Structures are given as structure tokens and as C-alpha cells.
Amino acid sequence: MTATTYTNRQWIYARQPTGRVGADHYTLRETPIDDRLAEGEVLLGARYLSVDPYMRVQQHTRRTYDAPHPLGIVQQGGAVSQVLASSSAALRPGDWVLGYNGWQTHDKCHASQLHKLDPAAAPVTSALGVLGMPGRTAWFGLMEAGRPRPGDTLVVSGAAGAVGSLVAQFGKRAGCRVIGIAGGPAKCAWLTGRLGLDGAVDYKAFASTEALAAEVARQSGGVDIYFDNVGGAVSDAVIPLIKLRARIVVCGTISQYEGGIDAPELAPRVLQHLLFQRATAQGILARDFVHRMDELRTVVAPWVRSGEVFLDETVVEGFERLPHALNMLFEGANTGKLLVKVA
């Protein structure tokens, strides 16, 4: 039997960005890949590739959650693929899978490294969204670190993003008043309209931290839970508004990802507010809750099926646009989960 050979297109992480990431920092490489497989292996054809803020965090010089992403290899990341060929009894050609295969059109890996998806149960892209890493981050971040109680006021920054829009919905279901912070009037209208939040603040509409803080204070009346995806000046405005025994969930600091990790900005000290309010700030990361994915599937998946919880997708068409799509995250160009469709 002769082997079938495919052209594997790969985005190689080639140069470390110091500011905004984009096409300059990647090289497109084409290499042949065939369907000769070791026992248990499969050949995958990528269908949807994920772009996530954490990718930019891993491009800093200093150790963050991880050592820096190595240069000269395929950009790592989540992928939803279809099986093209299989020597595993667990997977057949045509099957949909979730893997951590990175930015490439094809990959070979052992079936044990993949999670099989049921397209009849949920759209396959949900494995990169509400039923995947962003959903896990939102659910466990809010429930474990945010500890919402009915009547609490929850302020979410980056509220129109993948994690933020889920946190906002989970907060509403927990009985919280939810105020979303996002960039621009269109996102804010979406937050109070489609998402049904109790308020929305367009951070771009305010010239100073003080003015932004006054509007968040006006809409929130004080903050019991601050779920923070953005950090920076938005957090400078929100944190002084925390109430007694508030919980701050440090989920992301996307405003700082274009250099502020290696060389932290100077900003007003905030820890004193934790003291005055006997409040807690906690950093959370999706990986710490992988072992509890059963809860996400038991509790959240039925809400997704019924439509009670949803995650909008911004889908960029074309493998070649991956670096551009990553860049879009930092321009706030997405609502909900940003994905690249390969074909």
C-alpha cells in the first residue's frame, strides 16, 4: 500500500515580539506529511484553530505561567481536527477530535492525546470555547475564586470576550447583579441587550481612571466580585471600589501583554484596598481545573444545549490569517471566542 502525502502548512513562532504580535513574528513553512502511522497513531486534518491571549503571555522573556514559548517550532495551541487516517481502534477517519496540535494544517499524534468530540451533542467548536478552556476558566474561576452569592454585584472586565461573556452569564445564573466593562458602544449594547446584563461601561469613553471609576461606581454601587480579564487602568478604576470581603479573580491582564509583563508599568498601589476591605485576590488558570471537566460537562453543557448559556464566535476564515487573528485579540476586534477556520 502506498502512502498518501499531504502538504502540512505550519506557522512557526520565529521572532519574539516586544509590542503587538503579528505576522512579523511568524514564518509559514510547508512540509510533506504522509499517512504512515505507528500503532495507535492518527493523522489529523485541522479544521478550527484557537487563538488565545495566553499565547502572547508565553512570548515574554520572563517565566510567566510557563517558560517562554520556544522559538523555531510550531505555535502551540488548541485545535479541533478531523481524523484523516488512523491506526487506533479508538478513532476512525472522519471522527472529530480536540487536541493541542498547534497552528498547523496536519499533525500526527497518538490517539491517547486527543479528546473525541460528538458533533451531535454540541457544535465541535464549543470544545475550544464554552465546553473547553475558556469555559473552564470562566466557570471555575467564578465559582471557586469569585464565590458568587445571590445579591452580589459582579463586575467583569473584558466582558465581551470569550471568558468574560461566560463569566457574566454564570454570574447572572448565580443571582448576581452583573456589570460588564468592554470597549466601545457596540459591545456594551450587546452586553445589556443580548447578554441581559444589568449594566455596561465602555472604558474607552472615559479620559481618566477617575472618570471611569466614577461611572463603574455609579452603575455598580460597589463591587463584591471583580472578575478581571484585562488589568491595567481598568483595574486601577475598579479595585478601589471593592466592598467588604470582596473577591478579585485575577484571570488575565491582557492590557499588559504587549510588554508590561517583562517591564511592569508603574501604577497606583492597590494591595491596601484588600486590607481595608478584608478582601481576597486570587489568580486562576484553566489548567488547574482540568481534572474537574466532568463538572463542566454535567452542569454547563445542558445550559449550552438548551441555549440558556451561549458563547458567540468570531470566526476568521483561512489558515494564513492566524497571526493576524492573534493580533485581533489585542485590538479588541472579537466578540466572544475568536477562532480560525482552516479550510
Next chain:
Amino acid sequence: MTATTYTNRQWIYARQPTGRVGADHYTLRETPIDDRLAEGEVLLGARYLSVDPYMRVQQHTRRTYDAPHPLGIVQQGGAVSQVLASSSAALRPGDWVLGYNGWQTHDKCHASQLHKLDPAAAPVTSALGVLGMPGRTAWFGLMEAGRPRPGDTLVVSGAAGAVGSLVAQFGKRAGCRVIGIAGGPAKCAWLTGRLGLDGAVDYKAFASTEALAAEVARQSGGVDIYFDNVGGAVSDAVIPLIKLRARIVVCGTISQYEGGIDAPELAPRVLQHLLFQRATAQGILARDFVHRMDELRTVVAPWVRSGEVFLDETVVEGFERLPHALNMLFEGANTGKLLVKVA
């Protein structure tokens, strides 16, 4: 029966400080006070008066833990007194009591507002120290927010102070490696000598945050628990050294009490470190654990009696030196608990 009249000397909080607090901000007032008492009341003669960093926090314009301390009234604070006259069945002349009577030589109050002390069980001053507010802060702050485990590395700032020196000892008993940070070689020698800590860092010996951080890193090898009494540049050095799942206990930020509460300093952002290390920072305050004083008396008091845990005292003699004594806290002039002896 004729009344006996005493001269009550009172330190009135008269002017709000903007920087260092001292005699300029207080007025000494003398008023007569007699021993005519309502049913249940006692007349007290103060013996030891407390000076504590929180007093300076309450002198800021903005709301902190509390509304600002009112001007024109006696400086509030803890006091150990003896009963001079009593119309309460619960207290007799000569009895020792703890109360919140403030900076005055005499006071009348209802017996129900006082806690009777047993001088045979523990030195009466311990009610203002290891068995009082500072001990409660240290014990519950470390146990509840620090959550020490054997083998953890605990770094304590302000380690030679009242709360810090107790936290360090409680940490050792919990099986932690304990590194203390304090100002000057004498305090550091006391930390590694008398207190038996595993290391001590003299923060005054380093010209930059980076140099201080390098020494804390060298001695600690990374930080599982940071019990912070000082904030400011010391915390800027320590927080980036936290390890995975570290706990930061925000107990005090004494470096910021001379203006930095009303107008926060600019400093490098730190919340990203909580994210990278999935760490927690929690503000704690003694008052939140008043209902659990029984634990302090059950667990800690026997260690104090046996001498296994101790709190040094720096005793300033003379009621007239109270404002000066408060100032001493911010000059780092005390080791252990700073008290003023009235007589």
C-alpha cells in the same frame, strides 16, 4: 459621702497629619473626673496605653477600615487599667482590666465594656500584645489566610514588630522555614538569634528593590507565604518571588501610612504574579476574629506561659510621651510591642 476628684490627662487628636505623626497633632488637656458612678460603672486609672500602626491609618482623609478618626476627641486605643472605684458587682478596686479607653489617664465606663485580667495567669500587658489584638492578628492572619504547611517558606516583613515577631514564631511552630525582613543589623541579629529564624534580611542595607529581591531570593529560595506588615518597596521585592499557589497575607502597609493611603504611590504592577503562580492575596484585620479569642486563649496562651512563644515589649515611660511613642512606630524604633507606661 464626698466624691474624690482626679485630674484626667487626655491626649486630644487635634490636627490631621499629612506625613509623620507626632506631638504637633495632639493637644494635652486636663479635666477633672470624680468617682461618682452610675450603677454598673467603674472609674479606671490607666496603667499601660497602646500605640499601634492602625491609629495612623485612621488619620487619613479617605475611608480605610473605618471612617477617619474624629478630630477634637481623645485618641482612641487599647488600654490596660486598674479599677479605682466601682459600682459594679463584677469589678473591685485594684482589679486589672483591658478596655478601649484611649489615651487618657482616667475613664469612666460600664463594666460590660471591659475585659477583666488575671495578673497571675499572664502579665497584664500581654492583653495588649500576644494575647490581645496583635496576637489575634498574627495567629488568625497566618493560620486562616497564610495556611502554613510544614516545609513552606514563610517570609515576614516587619518581622521584629509586634505582629511580625509572633507570625515568625507561629510559622516556626507550623514547620515553616521562616525568613524575617527588618530594618537594621540589630533587629536582624535578634531575628536569627533570639527568635531562631532561618534567615533575616536587613532591607535598609540594599540600595534598590532589585538588590533586596536578590537577597530575599537567595535566602528564601522562593516564597510560599508572604506575611506583609509593611507594603511598599519591600513588597515590590518579595511578591515577584512567590511560588506556585503562594499565599500573601496583607496585614499592614506601614510604609504607606504617611500619605500613601490618600495619594497612592506609583509602583510596578503586581497582580500578574498572582495569575502566573495561581496565588492568593488576602487582607486580614484583627476585629474579624474577635469571636474566636477562645482559640487564642486555648492554643497560644499555654505557649506564652511556658515561654515557648514570647513577645518582647518596648516600654516608653510617661503618659506625656504618647505622641512621640506613636511616631516611634514609623521610625522602626521598637522591637516587639510598643507600649506606654502611664505612671
